[in-house]
Structures are given as structure tokens and as C-alpha cells.
Amino acid sequence: MSGTDKGGTTVKERAGLALNDEFLRKAVKFTTERLRNGKKAAAEQHGNWDEWRERGRQIRLHTIAHLDYYLNLFADNARKNGVHVHFAETGEEAVRISLEIARRVRAKTVVKSKSMVTEELHLNHALDSIGVEAIETDLGEYIIQLAGETPSHIIIPAIHKNRYQIADLLSAEAGETLPPDTTVLAGFVRKKLREKFLEADIGMTGCNFAIAETGSMVLFENEGNARMVTTVPKTQITLMGMERIIPSWADLEVMATLLPRSATGQKLTVYMSGITGPKRVADGDGPEEMHIIIVDNGRSLQLGDPEFQELLNCIRCGACLNACPVYRHIGGHAYGGTYSGPIGAVLTPALKKNVAEWDDIANASSLCGACYEACPVKIPLHEMLIYLRRRKVEAGRGNALETAGMKGFAAVMGNVKRYRTALKLGRIGQKLVVREGGIRLKVGPLKGWNAYRVAPSLAKETFRERWATLEQEIRSDLREMDPTMKERMERAARERENGKGGHSHGEG
Amino acid sequence: MKVSLFITCLSDAVYPRVGEAMVRLLARYGVRLDFPQVQTCCGQPAFNSGYWKEARESAATILKAFADSDFVISPSGSCTGMIHHYPKLFENDPEWLPKAQELQRKSYEFTQFLVQVLGVKDVGAVFPHKVTYHPSCHGSRLLGVKDEPLELMRHVRGLELVPLPFAEDCCGFGGTFAVKMADISGAMVTEKADHVRETEAEVLVGLDMACLMNIAGNLRYRGDKVKVLHLAELLEEGVKRA
Numbered sequence: 001m002s003g004t005d006k007g008g009t010t011v012k013e014r015a016g017l018a019l020n021d022e023f024l025r026k027a028v029k030f031t032t033e034r035l036r037n038g039k040k041a042a043a044e045q046h047g048n049w050d051e052w053r054e055r056g057r058q059i060r061l062h063t064i065a066h067l068d069y070y071l072n073l074f075a076d077n078a079r080k081n082g083v084h085v086h087f088a089e090t091g092e093e094a095v096r097i098s099l100e101i102a103r104r105v106r107a108k109t110v111v112k113s114k115s116m117v118t119e120e121l122h123l124n125h126a127l128d129s130i131g132v133e134a135i136e137t138d139l140g141e142y143i144i145q146l147a148g149e150t151p152s153h154i155i156i157p158a159i160h161k162n163r164y165q166i167a168d169l170l171s172a173e174a175g176e177t178l179p180p181d182t183t184v185l186a187g188f189v190r191k192k193l194r195e196k197f198l199e200a201d202i203g204m205t206g207c208n209f210a211i212a213e214t215g216s217m218v219l220f221e222n223e224g225n226a227r228m229v230t231t232v233p234k235t236q237i238t239l240m241g242m243e244r245i246i247p248s249w250a251d252l253e254v255m256a257t258l259l260p261r262s263a264t265g266q267k268l269t270v271y272m273s274g275i276t277g278p279k280r281v282a283d284g285d286g287p288e289e290m291h292i293i294i295v296d297n298g299r300s301l302q303l304g305d306p307e308f309q310e311l312l313n314c315i316r317c318g319a320c321l322n323a324c325p326v327y328r329h330i331g332g333h334a335y336g337g338t339y340s341g342p343i344g345a346v347l348t349p350a351l352k353k354n355v356a357e358w359d360d361i362a363n364a365s366s367l368c369g370a371c372y373e374a375c376p377v378k379i380p381l382h383e384m385l386i387y388l389r390r391r392k393v394e395a396g397r398g399n400a401l402e403t404a405g406m407k408g409f410a411a412v413m414g415n416v417k418r419y420r421t422a423l424k425l426g427r428i429g430q431k432l433v434v435r436e437g438g439i440r441l442k443v444g445p446l447k448g449w450n451a452y453r454v455a456p457s458l459a460k461e462t463f464r465e466r467w468a469t470l471e472q473e474i475r476s477d478l479r480e481m482d483p484t485m486k487e488r489m490e491r492a493a494r495e496r497e498n499g500k501g502g503h504s505h506g507e508g
Numbered sequence: 509m510k511v512s513l514f515i516t517c518l519s520d521a522v523y524p525r526v527g528e529a530m531v532r533l534l535a536r537y538g539v540r541l542d543f544p545q546v547q548t549c550c551g552q553p554a555f556n557s558g559y560w561k562e563a564r565e566s567a568a569t570i571l572k573a574f575a576d577s578d579f580v581i582s583p584s585g586s587c588t589g590m591i592h593h594y595p596k597l598f599e600n601d602p603e604w605l606p607k608a609q610e611l612q613r614k615s616y617e618f619t620q621f622l623v624q625v626l627g628v629k630d631v632g633a634v635f636p637h638k639v640t641y642h643p644s645c646h647g648s649r650l651l652g653v654k655d656e657p658l659e660l661m662r663h664v665r666g667l668e669l670v671p672l673p674f675a676e677d678c679c680g681f682g683g684t685f686a687v688k689m690a691d692i693s694g695a696m697v698t699e700k701a702d703h704v705r706e707t708e709a710e711v712l713v714g715l716d717m718a719c720l721m722n723i724a725g726n727l728r729y730r731g732d733k734v735k736v737l738h739l740a741e742l743l744e745e746g747v748k749r750a
């Protein structure tokens with residue numbers, strides 16, 4: 001399936017395509033499993049994972065709470081280093097700034113690496129429209145570009161393709177049949193890209209972290225190409241979301257512990273580059289001109305919103321995608337946005353501030369909380385999904401049938417007499433459809449459920465109807481409570497009043 | 509001390525045997541459960557779908573039902589988890605907010621109460637069968653009920669616990685999700701049931717009837733005979749056999 005055209009489809013339709021694509025499902029399962037097992041093992045080995053998660057969360061909370069301050073500090077320091085710093089409020093503005101630079105330096109080609117933000121801005125398209133060729137140099141991105149698709153995973157853009165499909169794509173490019181062998185394929189791409197690096201006019205990257213205290217930007221990667229992109233071409237442009245900031249190098253230590261482990265299970269990526277300004281006189285290499293474009297594009301809408309501000313804490317590690325049982329079955333394109341998986345389901349509508357347009361994405365979750373548990377900075381995505389749903393309902397954009405159904409729900413559940421009556425009626429009604437203790441009927445609201453399951457029937461006697469007899473029976477031979485148990489209960493009651501109850505909510 | 513049973517609407521209407529097992533099991537320790545009749549549903553279906561006004565109407569029956577209880581025990585991590593959302597649900601209601609906070613503090617999932625509060629690890633049960641366990645997401649992730657059920661099962665004589673592959677993956681229920689996103693949910697439950705079959709266990713056990721209804725529904729749909737039980741039922745059955 002192509003990820004480039006979502007033309008008016010719903011998440012359900014797109015998910016349907018994915019569910020019928022055995023190759024895609026197998027490929028996604030295979031790689032997400034590998035990544036999440038790696039992450040789990042790395043977290044266990046680390047030994048103190050939850051404490052570090054909390055540290056990471058605190059750093060992000062603090063930075064975002066003082067984002068103005070740190071952004072200015074970063075920009076000041078970067079300028080001192082000789083970097084041209086630009087602020088872009090919208091995606092269009094960021095594109096305009098990028099194109100202006102490209103025109104001014106008369107660029108013909110741009111080599112790119114590690115930038116989901118440029119995907120968000122559809123920058124390749126824009127460059128193409130002014131006759132500038134953009135070449136993706138991360139292996140996965142390169143494959144996606146050849147296929148004319150969009151990434152379906154934040155860090156593994158071609159996750160939905162198996163090596164046979166990749167071999168076919170690369171063979172077409174090579175003009176000869178390449179074997180589906182990862183080493184051979186990567187070798188071909190490396191050779192092909194080397195020429196491109198040498199002739200490129202601009203190197204363009206994203207940024208994993210921007211360090212305010214020195215105005216530096218830090219990139220994590222495994223292929224070494226980002227290093228080439230930032231050193232070979234004369235002009236360097238970094239596009240970063242305005243939330244990528246962290247205060248100091250000391251904070252980077254925590255982030256560098258969390259990010260690679262969460263993303264791939266690595267203790268550290270093969271390369272970690274810190275870049276502080278363009279080439280200086282004594283430097284052997286590096287760009288002569290360096291730009292950093294700081295992109296808002298909907299991010300600041302989350303500032304001051306108590307339910308969504310934590311979204312800006314995201315470090316784009318992809319762990320929530322790898323842990324998500326929905327993503328596992330439908331892959332990334334079904335989400336219909338640049339960012340997929342649980343983070344995408346929340347971030348895409350949040351950045352657009354248009355709940356109605358993206359409403360169905362928020363429904364593509366069973367709210368199991370695996371994303372929250374996996375997240376290195378503990379973003380409660382499972383709760384945000386509910387807030388999104390609520391905002392849509394409050395805006396009067398709920399599905400009419402569902403709204404009526406929920407009114408009925410409240411009428412029945414808000415009053416025990418009506419609840420009892422409803423159960424009695426249900427018991428009479430189900431006589432028509434119950435066979436061998438179950439319901440297999442595939443019409444009405446049971447259609448979707450019964451396409452995969454048998455529905456149980458209502459019990460002949462509800463618990464509340466049985467209660468009176470049950471209670472008498474119990475009372476007749478109730479034992480005396482063990483004094484230690486009694487003591488334990490009293491202690492539990494006391495402790496929780498003092499806020500020491502051992503059962504809190506939300507501890508993943 | 510007043511220990512009340514929060515039966516949950518699903519166990520009330522479809523699986524009363526689970527409530528009965530809890531009542532009998534706790535009675536063996538001298539805990540006489542109280543059952544307030546005004547309770548209906550925790551409101552989760554409406555809450556999760558974004559209909560919070562409607563959720564509050566339903567939640568009000570729960571807040572009223574357990575206003576003077578000291579402990580509120582339910583057979584579902586998900587419904588107890590919903591009570592943990594009440595402070596958020598009533599955050600703008602100064603009258604109900606303190607009640608919501610109080611109820612959150614005194615609500616427990618069944619095994620949480622049994623193991624953490626009463627300190628029971630061995631109920632003295634015998635259950636000589638191959639069993640596999642599905643840890644439901646809300647109970648294990650959001651309430652943190654992870655070791656309690658395992659501890660209880662470890663002490664059941666004869667019970668052979670077979671690990672469920674990908675146990676922590678959601679079964680695909682998700683309330684209205686199973687209806688709204690039927691095919692995604694279907695793919696998830698099918699995979700979960702496949703894993704249950706792989707274990708060749710005779711019994712699938714869990715702590716949440718909604719998830720178990722989902723998995724059992726798929727197993728039955730495909731003609732599989734694995735027995736599906738709430739842990740309270742298994743323990744009570746095992747005590748009777750001992």
C-alpha cells in the first residue's frame with residue numbers, strides 16, 4: 001500500500017488494507033518484536049530503569065515549562081557560534097526559509113538524514129518544485145524514497161517492507177538483480193550515495209537534542225551518513241522541532257541513556273555527533289555556512305494545555321510504536337499522518353488543533369497502556385487518547401448514533417431501577433438468539449463482535465438477584481477473622497489515609 | 509470494618525459465578541462482604557468514549573453505593589482502574605471530588621486485597637491442571653497488579669503454570685474499540701487466542717471478565733474447548749477440592 005495518498009480515507013479503511021497485507025504484517029511484527037525485546041533487555045540490564053525514566057521525565061518537564069528561556073539561550077549561543085538561527089511559526093514558513101537558502105547558494109542537490117520534521121513539512125516535494133533534488137541517505141529513508149512512499153515508523157521508515165521487496169526496489173535502481181542479502185543491499189546503497197555526498201550543495205538533518213548551554217545540536221545514528229551529511233556539503237541546514245531543547249550536556253547524559261535503549265535496545269548508537277557551529281579555521285572539515293530552523297508548526301498549541309503539554313516531552317524514540325498491539329497489526333501508514341503509532345495518534349491531531357478531521361485515529365486504540373509503559377519519559381498517551389475523544393464529543397462532533405447510545409447508557413446506568421429492568425428485558429429478548437449458551441448472530445451492534453467471537457448470554461439469575469440467598473448461606477457459617485488479618489486491614493486503612501497506600505494509579 | 513463488593517455490571521449480568529466465588533473465598537477468612545444494591549456500572553464505556561457527562565451519571569451510583577465502606581473490592585482491574593479515574597472525572601465538581609478521591613483510596617482489585625491487605629498467599633487450594641494466565645492490561649499496567657496472582661497460583665497444589673507467549677499484549681477488547689474497530693480488535697484477539705492454544709493449557713485464567721469474555725468468545729468461535737476462568741473461581745474450586 002502506498003503511504004503517500006490518504007485521500008479522504010478513514011483509519012478503518014486504511015487499517016483494512018494493512019490487515020489484508022500479509023507481507024506488511026509479517027514485516028512489522030518481525031521488526032517491532034526485535035526492537036521491543038531489545039529495549040526490554042537493555043532496560044533490565046540497566047538495572048535502574050524506572051528511576052532514569054523519572055529523571056528523563058523531570059528534565060523534559062522542566063525544559064518545556066521554561067521553553068522560552070531555553071530556546072532563547074540556545075539561539076543566542078548558536079548565533080555566537082556563527083550559526084544562522086531562524087524561527088518558523090508554521091510549516092510553510094519553515095519551507096520558505098529552506099527554499100530561500102537553497103536558491104541563494106544555487107543548490108542542485110541536497111543530501112538528507114534523520115529528519116522526521118522535513119517529512120512533516122513535505123520539504124522534499126517543495127525542493128523538487130524549485131528543481132532541487134533531495135536525496136535521503138539513511139538506508140530506510142532511501143528505500144522509502146525510491147518506493148515513492150512515506151515513512152511508516154519514526155525510526156525505521158521502511159519497517160513495513162521485507163528484504164525481498166527491498167531487493168526488488170534496489171535492483172530496479174541498480175539495473176541488475178541484487179540478492180535479498182542485507183549486506184549486499186546496504187553495500188550497493190552506500191556506493192551509490194557516496195557520489196551524491198560529494199556533489200551535494202546542502203546537507204540537511206534533523207536534530208535529536210539541542211543543547212541550550214552551548215548552542216550545540218546532537219545527532220544519534222548507526223550508519224554514519226548523518227556525519228557525512230553534516231561535514232561534506234558546504235552548507236548545512238538543521239530543521240528541529242522547537243521542543244528538541246535540553247538545558248545542558250549533563251542532561252544529555254540522561255537522554256543518551258534513555259534514547260538508544262528505548263529505540264533499538266542499544267546502549268549507545270554507533271555514532272553520536274555533537275555539532276557546535278560551522279567550520280572554524282582550524283577544523284579539518286565541516287560546513288562553511290550553517291543554519292538552524294526552529295519549527296513550531298502547531299507545537300506551541302500544547303503549551304499551557306494541562307492535558308497535552310507533556311506531548312512536547314517526546315524524544316521520538318519509537319518505543320511506543322514497538323510496544324503497541326494495534327501498530328503491530330496495522331503498521332504506520334494506517335494512521336494517515338507523518339507520525340504513527342500511539343504518539344502519532346495523539347500528536348497528529350494535536351498539531352493540527354483540528355480534532356474533527358483526525359477524530360478516527362484516536363479511536364484506533366484499545367487503551368491498553370503499553371505505550372505509556374514503554375515510554376522513556378512516561379507520557380500518558382493512553383489518557384491523552386481519551387481526552388481527544390472527550391474534546392470531540394464536547395465540541396458536538398460525536399457520532400450521532402453513539403451519542404444517542406451513550407444517553408441511553410447514562411439513563412440506564414444512572415438509576416438502579418432502570419438498570420434492573422433493562423437486564424430483565426434483555427433476558428427475555430435474548431431467548432430469540434441464544435443457542436447453546438452463546439449468541440452468534442451477525443447483525444446490528446453484535447456484527448463486528450460476532451465476526452470473530454461468540455457473544456455470551458446473560459445469566460439466568462444476576463448476581464444481585466442471587467445475593468439474598470448467598471448472603472444467608474455465608475452468614476450461617478462465617479468464620480471468626482484471624483486477629484493478624486484484622487490488624488493488617490486496620491493498618492492498610494490507616495496508611496492510605498496518610499497517603500502511603502501501596503496501590504497508586506498510573507505506575508507503569 | 510465494612511468490606512464491600514463492587515460486582516461490576518458485567519459480572520453481575522453475565523458472570524455472577526465470579527462474584528459468588530469471591531464471596532465464598534473471602535468468607536473463609538471471616539470477611540463478610542457487603543453488597544450495596546444501588547451500584548450499577550463504573551461508567552467506563554462512556555468515559556473511554558469521551559462521554560464524560562454520561563460517565564458521571566453512572567459513576568454517581570458507585571460513589572453513593574460505597575460512601576460508607578472501608579474497602580471496596582472488585583473482580584476487575586479495569587473497573588477498579590476506572591475508579592482511579594474518578595478524581596479526574598469529577599475534577600471540576602467540588603462536591604463530588606472529595607468523594608471520588610476517597611473512593612479511589614479505598615478501592616482494590618480482588619487479588620490486591622487478598623494478597624496485599626489480608627496477606628494471604630496460600631488459600632490451600634488443589635488444582636491439578638495445566639493453566640495459563642493472561643495479565644489484563646489495566647490491572648497489571650495501571651494498577652500494578654503483577655505479582656499477586658502469580659503468588660496465589662504458585663501456592664496452589666498441582667497447578668502447572670504454563671507461560672503465555674506475548675502475555676502482556678492486549679487481547680484487543682478495549683470496550684467500544686471491539687465494536688468500532690472490529691477488524692483490528694479481531695486480529696488482536698485471534699493472535700491472543702492462538703497463543704493460548706500454543707500453550708496447550710487446559711485452563712485460561714485471568715483477573716478481568718471483559719478480557720476473558722473476549723478471548724473465550726474467540727476460542728469458542730473457533731471451536732476450541734479451553735476452559736476460561738476468573739482466578740477467584742479457580743481458587744474457590746481448588747479449595748473445595750482440597
Ligand code: SF4
Nearest residue numbers: 314315317318320375
Ligand atoms: S511518546 Fe514516548 S515512547 Fe513514544 S516516541 Fe515519544 S518518547 Fe518514545
